């Protein structure tokens with residue numbers, strides 16, 4: 001895990017500044033069932049895919065020839081994980097270095113509406129003893145305060161893997177983040193609640209390709 005103090009510009013990924021207004025939602029295609037629910041397209045799907053392709057290359061450069069257990073953090077991480085694994089597979093096919101991969105899933109839940117709760121649950125796959133002695137790549141869609149990642153790392157470390165690396169698509173700039181960052185970061189984003197590309201708001205918006213900001217109407221409509 002990279003230390004916050006020693007992070008370099010590239011470690012942060014693509015930095016999206018606080019004043020980034022996003023793109024007008026009507027400039028892109030999105031499902032009509034969400035019309036009025038989104039304020040803007042924050043990161044278009046094509047940009048996510050291009051960035052993911054590069055992260056796959058970085059992982060390949062660092063870890064090529066190692067056996068890897070990819071640990072996908074559900075539910076939000078399924079799309080990023082699938083595209084990242086696909087990217088690594090493509091590179092493996094087209095070069096003389098290759099990474100044999102196994103893929104496992106772990107489900108975590110800590111959010112209600114757009115607020116983090118203290119109550120973090122690991123659902124299923126509590127026994128990760130198969131990770132003993134393995135090289136593990138945790139794939140997480142978004143790191144906010146970092147509490148989820150910190151707790152997951154502690155849990156995974158307990159099973160004594162040989163190495164743990166973390167790939168996070170999004171890292172939020174938040175005032176009280178815990179001092180741990182993914183080793184591979186897609187984008188650093190402002191402290192805004194985003195949905196799409198498998199990220200949800202009370203289980204809605206996973207079926208949206210772009211990463212978008214919710215409108216107030218959307219927040220009210222799907223509030224629990």
Ligand code: IMP
Pocket residue numbers: 076110111116141142143144145146147148149192193194195199200201
């Ligand atoms: P943390 O423990 O504060 O880092 O929160 C990380 C978890 O909160 C992620 O795994 C997501 O499930 C959820 N989360 C945090 N921010 C967002 C967001 O903007 N959209 C959707 N889910 C989020």
